[in-house]
Amino acid sequence: MLLQQVVNGLTQGSLYALVAIGFVIIFGTMNLVTFAHGEVYMVGAFMGYFALSWWHLPWPVALLLGMAAGWILGVLTEKVAFRPMRTLGHMPPLLITIGISIVLKEAVVILLGAENRPVPSIYEQTIQVWGSQVSVLQFVILGIVVLLIVALQLLIQATKIGRAMRATAQDHEAAYAMGVNADRVFNIAFALASCLGGAAGVLVGIYYNAVYATMGGMAGLKGFAACIFGGLTSIPGAILGALIIGVVENLTVQFIASGYRDIIAFLVMVLVLIVRPQGLLGSKMRVV
Amino acid sequence: MSAALEVQSVSVNFGGLAALKQVSFALAEGEVVGLIGPNGAGKTTLFNCLSGYLTPTQGTVRFRGHPVTSLPPHQITALGMARTFQTSRVFKRMTVMDHLLVGQHLHQRTGVWAAVLRPAWVAREEADARARGRKTLELFGEDLLPFLDDYADTLSYANKRRLEIARALVGEPRLLLLDEPTAGMNPHESAAVVELMRTIQRAGVTVLLIEHDMKVIMGVSDRIVVLDHGEKIAEGLPEEIRRNEDVIRAYMGRRHAGA
Amino acid sequence: MPLYSFTPRWDNKRVWLPVLGALLLFPLVVRSEYLLNVAVLAGIYVILSSSLNITNGYTGLFSFGHAAFYGIGAYTAAILATRHAVPFWLTFPLAGIVAGLSGVAIALPTLRLKGIFLALITIGFQEIVFLVTLNWVSLTRGPMGIPAIPPPAIAGYSFGGNRDYYYLILLLNVLVLFLIARIMDSRVGRAFIAIREDEVAAQAVGIPVFPTKVLSFVIATAMAGVAGAFFAHHARFVSADSFRLDETFVILTMLIVGGMGTLVGPVIGAVFLVILPEVSRFLVQFREIVYGAILILVILFRPQGIAGVPGIIHSPTRRSKPPGAALPEAPAE
Numbered sequence: 120m121l122l123q124q125v126v127n128g129l130t131q132g133s134l135y136a137l138v139a140i141g142f143v144i145i146f147g148t149m150n151l152v153t154f155a156h157g158e159v160y161m162v163g164a165f166m167g168y169f170a171l172s173w174w175h176l177p178w179p180v181a182l183l184l185g186m187a188a189g190w191i192l193g194v195l196t197e198k199v200a201f202r203p204m205r206t207l208g209h210m211p212p213l214l215i216t217i218g219i220s221i222v223l224k225e226a227v228v229i230l231l232g233a234e235n236r237p238v239p240s241i242y243e244q245t246i247q248v249w250g251s252q253v254s255v256l257q258f259v260i261l262g263i264v265v266l267l268i269v270a271l272q273l274l275i276q277a278t279k280i281g282r283a284m285r286a287t288a289q290d291h292e293a294a295y296a297m298g299v300n301a302d303r304v305f306n307i308a309f310a311l312a313s314c315l316g317g318a319a320g321v322l323v324g325i326y327y328n329a330v331y332a333t334m335g336g337m338a339g340l341k342g343f344a345a346c347i348f349g350g351l352t353s354i355p356g357a358i359l360g361a362l363i364i365g366v367v368e369n370l371t372v373q374f375i376a377s378g379y380r381d382i383i384a385f386l387v388m389v390l391v392l393i394v395r396p397q398g399l400l401g402s403k404m405r406v407v
Numbered sequence: 408m409s410a411a412l413e414v415q416s417v418s419v420n421f422g423g424l425a426a427l428k429q430v431s432f433a434l435a436e437g438e439v440v441g442l443i444g445p446n447g448a449g450k451t452t453l454f455n456c457l458s459g460y461l462t463p464t465q466g467t468v469r470f471r472g473h474p475v476t477s478l479p480p481h482q483i484t485a486l487g488m489a490r491t492f493q494t495s496r497v498f499k500r501m502t503v504m505d506h507l508l509v510g511q512h513l514h515q516r517t518g519v520w521a522a523v524l525r526p527a528w529v530a531r532e533e534a535d536a537r538a539r540g541r542k543t544l545e546l547f548g549e550d551l552l553p554f555l556d557d558y559a560d561t562l563s564y565a566n567k568r569r570l571e572i573a574r575a576l577v578g579e580p581r582l583l584l585l586d587e588p589t590a591g592m593n594p595h596e597s598a599a600v601v602e603l604m605r606t607i608q609r610a611g612v613t614v615l616l617i618e619h620d621m622k623v624i625m626g627v628s629d630r631i632v633v634l635d636h637g638e639k640i641a642e643g644l645p646e647e648i649r650r651n652e653d654v655i656r657a658y659m660g661r662r663h664a665g666a
Numbered sequence: 667m668p669l670y671s672f673t674p675r676w677d678n679k680r681v682w683l684p685v686l687g688a689l690l691l692f693p694l695v696v697r698s699e700y701l702l703n704v705a706v707l708a709g710i711y712v713i714l715s716s717s718l719n720i721t722n723g724y725t726g727l728f729s730f731g732h733a734a735f736y737g738i739g740a741y742t743a744a745i746l747a748t749r750h751a752v753p754f755w756l757t758f759p760l761a762g763i764v765a766g767l768s769g770v771a772i773a774l775p776t777l778r779l780k781g782i783f784l785a786l787i788t789i790g791f792q793e794i795v796f797l798v799t800l801n802w803v804s805l806t807r808g809p810m811g812i813p814a815i816p817p818p819a820i821a822g823y824s825f826g827g828n829r830d831y832y833y834l835i836l837l838l839n840v841l842v843l844f845l846i847a848r849i850m851d852s853r854v855g856r857a858f859i860a861i862r863e864d865e866v867a868a869q870a871v872g873i874p875v876f877p878t879k880v881l882s883f884v885i886a887t888a889m890a891g892v893a894g895a896f897f898a899h900h901a902r903f904v905s906a907d908s909f910r911l912d913e914t915f916v917i918l919t920m921l922i923v924g925g926m927g928t929l930v931g932p933v934i935g936a937v938f939l940v941i942l943p944e945v946s947r948f949l950v951q952f953r954e955i956v957y958g959a960i961l962i963l964v965i966l967f968r969p970q971g972i973a974g975v976p977g978i979i980h981s982p983t984r985r986s987k988p989p990g991a992a993l994p995e996a997p998a999e
Binding site: 152199200203204207208209210211213214215217218219220221222224225226229336340343344347376378379381382385386388389392393396 | 728775776779781782783785786787789790791793794797798800801808911915918919922951952954955957958959960961962965966969979980
């Protein structure tokens with residue numbers, strides 16, 4: 120039973136992790152926060168829903184479509200919200216992304232309704248591991264998440280644009296002085312983050328067999344809590360935070376009460392900000 | 408004469424970097440003391456220690472007998488120390504008059520209840536504060552008075568620096584720390600600041616002054632303290648400092664010493 | 667010279683007396699219950715955005731948790747009125763006090779943070795308050811909400827149509843705006859603005875920054891609590907769903923669209939955004955999306971809003987930076 124909950128938690132946590140990594144990438148390269156990330160995840164999820172429920176495409180295609188949708192949305196958001204407002208501090212872009220998130224969410228509600236949309240199941244089998252039933256789907260999801268994260272790491276470490284991103288994250292001014300095209304870096308960073316968010320959305324739809332217009336809100340905030348746990352600029356930290364949140368949530372539902380599930384992420388967020396705002400693995404922020 | 412300020416063995420370490428090393432000196436009441444040294448010598452760091460923005464890693468600071476080493480800035484101001492900043496920190500969206508009123512924050516008593524209920528003494532307190540503000544502005548001649556109701560971000564650069572000094576002065580401090588008050592000013596404006604400091608000194612205020620403009624320093628200081636790389640390398644009368652080889656070397660590099 | 671004075675001209679009787687007169691006559695001229703309801707709603711949001719203006723506009727503290735205090739006030743009034751038969755003229759101030767005390771409790775750990783970190787932690791608390799309210803069934807009846815809240819009653823007369831509520835909310839509006847005007851045009855208000863403009867210089871001038879920030883926060887949350895009490899007695903039903911982050915965004919949008927840092931800004935923003943969707947029956951369904959779109963447009967093209975102090979939402983001490991963001995402030999003092 121305990122193992123079951125832990126596996127559930129890790130699976131859920133891995134999905135939070137994809138969202139959280141998106142925040143880390145954006146904050147790490149641009150020092151800015153987006154509130155629309157949850158809605159990007161939601162749009163990705165709906166894309167997956169269309170691909171699976173309406174067009175009956177195989178799930179890897181659905182995943183890619185969701186990621187593409189995320190990518191496009193990311194590029195657009197960066198162009199509309201961030202590029203014009205980047206040099207004005209963190210608040211204007213944040214406020215615009217709040218507006219974008221409201222518009223996206225309400226548009227989906229208006230066009231498609233607020234109810235749950237069912238997503239067909241895949242991999243319904245379960246296998247016995249150490250006395251509890253673990254579903255194949257969970258393994259698949261965990262596998263995909265790991266794959267995506269590894270791919271991301273390869274991209275960041277081994278490609279030219281990845282190097283540019285790392286340089287920008289370390290020191291904007293030096294990177295700029297070295298000829299790094301900041302516009303391009305930020306655009307790619309945003310697109311990448313949103314692509315991961317879209318992937319998370321598709322996977323969540325598959326995992327829970329449902330998507331709904333308001334699913335982005337909580338997911339975005341929880342992903343953000345995980346990002347804060349890790350110190351806003353650490354990918355491993357965000358992953359760790361997301362996994363912890365996922366596991367603790369499931370244990371809470373099992374052993375305390377299901378209503379308090381959502382509170383875990385916010386308690387983590389608040390506690391980290393009070394006790395150690397730079398997060399567990401982040402370094403002390405530079406003071407302007 | 409009692410010591411207005413006693414700095415004893417103040418050291419500040421940032422990680423591995425020693426920004427200040429065992430700096431000690433004292434100011435007597437009513438003195439104007441210049442603090443000079445090449446860029447990066449630690450002068451503003453020292454100001455931050457004196458005014459409570461930084462707690463020294465070692466050493467103590469006593470202001471008129473009170474130990475202030477680890478007090479926060481607003482409490483040190485309450486004891487009678489005021490300061491200006493290297494990059495002028497005016498309140499951009501407040502008027503000149505507002506600056507002078509907020510500079511008297513500690514001399515006023517109006518809290519939320521009084522602000523809401525407005526007993527008679529509130530209006531009197533405001534009127535007195537306005538009058539005191541105008542009087543302080545008179546020290547600057549006609550430079551600031553015409554702009555009483557203008558927002559600080561519309562002022563010229565020199566006026567912004569003057570406003571910062573006015574804001575520090577209106578609270579009637581006993582010790583005034585001025586961080587490069589004439590930076591960016593032309594000689595005419597700098598001379599006016601020198602005159603201002605003499606006026607302040609005559610009123611009994613002690614002044615510690617960071618400056619790069621040697622004419623200003625030599626013209627107004629009773630004594631000079633020299634920092635280099637975080638250490639005090641010289642202290643004395645202006646004429647002595649002018650001839651001091653260590654000081655010359657610090658500013659000019661070794662080759663020019665004794666030239 | 668900017669068009670609007672930053673300190674409110676509350677003593678300018680020639681302006682506000684006729685406005686007040688028109689407002690007093692309004693329900694005698696307009697009889698439609700529906701329109702009066704819109705007016706009452708506008709009145710509630712005027713209080714909410716004006717109180718948010720105290721922290722976000724005047725003091726420069728970006729709080730994203732306002733709806734939580736609105737909700738705390740509403741639930742306090744609801745519980746006192748339904749379970750302990752407390753009359754409205756007591757539930758209102760008690761709601762304000764409870765919301766204010768909650769404000770202190772939350773302010774203490776959060777106001778040490780700055781900028782984006784303050785925004786995030788207030789969001790965290792906002793959601794925690796919502797979730798606790800939803801789950802503390804013995805106190806709040808959880809997701810069922812608290813129904814059958816009695817309308818306000820004075821000397822046997824129970825509030826009937828919206829006209830009664832209209833006059834009450836008008837009275838509260840006058841009171842709240844009067845308080846804000848007097849507070850801001852005083853030593854206290856100057857301290858708030860100084861903190862917004864430059865915390866470092868504010869300390870140098872002798873202002874104890876942290877306690878002053880807490881004071882600003884408490885005043886704002888207490889007022890939001892009173893608005894909540896009014897909501898409870900007007901809607902006669904409270905449920906936690908009305909007081910979530912979405913609601914904070916609505917209030918914030920009204921504040922930004924109207925303008926931060928002035929007395930009239932939040933008033934204009936609230937009235938404008940409450941009335942706008944009512945202009946056509948068609949538009950009413952799209953209320954949320956209209957708000958979102960307007961928020962985007964305002965930030966892009968006129969960030970100071972209709973009547974706000976320019977530059978407040980931009981980080982105040984930014985020097986020019988290379989393309990890329992401004993660096994965050996240190997998370998904590």
